[in-house]
Amino acid sequence: MKGYLFLTLSIISEVFATTMLKLSEGFTVPVPSLAVAIGYGISFYSLSLCLKTLPLSLAYAIWSGVGTALTVIVGIVIWHDIFNLYSALGIVLIIGGVILLNQGDRSSKVTDRLQK
DSSP states (O other), X not given: OXXXXXXXXXXXXXXXXXXHHHHTXXXXXXXXXXXXXHHHHHHHHHHHHHTTTSXXXXXXXXXXXXXXXXXXXXXXXXXXXXXXXXXXXXXXHHHHHHHHHHHHHHHHHHXXXXXX
């Protein structure tokens, strides 16, 4: 459970940092530029802590997939990026992939128990 809390913090920090990256305008605006460094620092530190209890493949899939989906949503809501069928399908596929990876991790635990 602790691993998932660190993973959640990591994802939120990464989406924040990416949002600030857009606002930094190529690192020419100081406050958002500093926020990028802080956000990514928190994100990677939290990701490293979550890896103490979660498998790398699962944690990274969730981190990148959910982070990407949330970043798309931020782009649509804040900067009015285009949202169409392809965007919606992409988000659904990302979330579906994360769910499948999570199920694969659980099924391997069940298989391990059955083999013992």
